[in-house]
Amino acid sequence: MDILVFLIPVSLSLGALGLLAFLWTLRSGQFSDPEGDAARILLDDEDLEPQPPRPSTNRR
């Protein structure tokens, strides 16, 4: 049962990794237009600016 000392932290950190990935998707607005994202993969040209324009930032 000594292996638990390693396995439990490993499983917890893997879970935490997933949680962090979810937090990142939440922050970067990837849930703001699910239908649009589904449709855009059909377009030939690359989506150069995959996030909605925000008034405060100036990316071009």
Next chain:
Amino acid sequence: MTAACPACGGAAFAPVRPAAARAASEARTLILSLPEIHCAGCIAGAERALSDVPGVISARVNLTLKRATVRVADAVAAETLTEALARAGHRALEFDAATLAGAGDDETGRALLLAIGVSGFAMMNVMLLSVSVWSGAEAATRDFLHWISAAIALPVIAFAARPFLYSAWGALRSMRLNMDVPISLAILLAAAMSLFETWAGGRHAYFDAALSLTFFLLVGRYLDHRARAAARSAARELAALEAPKAIRFGPAGRETVAVADLRVGDLIHLAPGMRAPVDGVIAEGRSDMDRAHLTGEAVPVPAGPGAPVSAGEMNLTGPLTLHATAVGEETSLRRMTELVAAAERGRGTYQTLADRAARIYAPGVHLLSFAAFLFWAWQSGDLRFALNVAVAVLIITCPCALGLAAPAVATAAAGRLFRRGVLLKSGDALERLAEVDVAVFDKTGTLTTGRPRLATEATPEALAAAAGLAAGSAHPYARALAEAAEAAGIAPVPVSGLVERPGAGMEGEIGGQAARLGSAAFTGAPDDGGAAIWLRLGEAPPVRFGFADEFRPGAAALVAALKARGIGTMLLSGDGAEAVEAARAALGIDHAEARVSPAEKLERLNALAAAGRKALMVGDGLNDSGALAAAHVSAAPGSGLDAARVAADMVLLNADLSALAGAMETARSARRRILENFGLAAAYNLVAVPIALAGFCTPLIAALAMSLSSITVSLNALRLR
């Protein structure tokens, strides 16, 4: 999906031209509504059309919200963008950015998503640890696993369960019981008891159950919030579509001001096509006024200097100068809104199915669990065991499925309706729509388009001459004549010296002889009071052109669908008896009343409610707004007046009325689905509660019962068609 898009064809997949880089220092953001986009081709087409407009820095279409966010240089007007989109085949409307402000960032929704993510993570991990306990971990190992579970579960519960705890605390403080009270009690008791058992080295800890309760209920809460937020933002979007502006003659000439800044005595310019912003008297100019939204009359009324104009009337033909006599609160428009407010106060609050279920459920659960505690404390004398049973009962009966059942179905149904062009403005409108047993319609603008159509036969020569005269006017009859000539393939006769006499008609010369098209008095014809205009060429006797209102597409189909379902139909119109009877007969409506005033409409609806009927009201005008608010459930076409759309529970975004029949079908199956879900949840309880009461419940059984019932309920909700 792409193939079904009429606006785009297949050719819209050309690459989007990258917008030229420009100084973005004085750039601003415009938000446009694109109600008809629905496929990848539409996205590409709309974005390309927008990027091609000079001055546009970037454009991004959001298909979910059916909106485009456009960064433009300061000089670019929203009209330029909507025109460019119209050329590309996309109907676009401008949103008032100020009204929409704050609508985009949904704080509560994001906080809920975050809580779902955190509790989901914790649930998975604790569940994994629990699996090893269930599969036989003993003594020190079990305690060790329990302690780790506690270390994960307790902070997560403190963070993620806050929405329930706050709501339950609020209810308890005002001496009420709501659904969140048993939820909070179950979560807190389960956590506290598990902590005690862990400390005492006991066999059962319910950390996984407490976490999965939190997780599933948060999902339900999030769906509920999304449905409400969508309804709220729909209402806000509708308000944002109308930016109330007026043109006033100020000391420095014409100035555009907000309607709220107008004062009594101001002189206001009213161009053809504009709606009067205030009550007033015409100081200068002649025109025809369209009062359809206020009174339901389909025929425009001529007006000249001295004639009173009510706020909300549309100016059709000539420019007018209006002397404001009542503004803001005193206008007839506002008095109509008071009628709406009164009707809304009278309607009372509707109890949703979930509310009604919770009212029975919450006290029952508490009593059951308390009774189990008392019984086992008396029977075995072991308080610890009795508490274990009580907590197990609370966890098993926790309204997981109940909290998920209604929101999951409502979300699925609202999504379906939105795709069909029906926008739900209030969360429980769907449930109320399912109960409807009588439908009441307004005529002008609702069953009809409000656009007249030539109804009498005319010789090609007369039609050609009339179309020639009509070419210069924006009057609905003139436009109907021009359309009729075009449809018949008749070229309009050229007219020289064409002038519009607002309030009377058109005048000009055809082939050297004087020609007039207009009202009976203007052309010297006998006035028969019908919806008609007359053509007079030289000294020849006047020719009559009669008009009828055109039915909205789907109107007949809707009435037929309602009758097939045994729902009574009724027509209440402010228009004349003849026009109303013609519409009633053409559509096969059961019962019709003409010349009904707004207050009488409200009265009829109240009478129906008093007789126990559940009425669906469909109307578009101000005169309907009181009735819309009083009805059991109401719908307004998107072309309707702002006031009507605000008062109604649903807005039909497409011109086709038959979408309403589909909406009713969806509402009924949604109601059936919700009841089924309650049944499923009850069935799970029937199996699991006796086990818990008998004291045989283990954390494994609790976790299984809870997860299975939640998943079954969600899957059943997704079956909705």
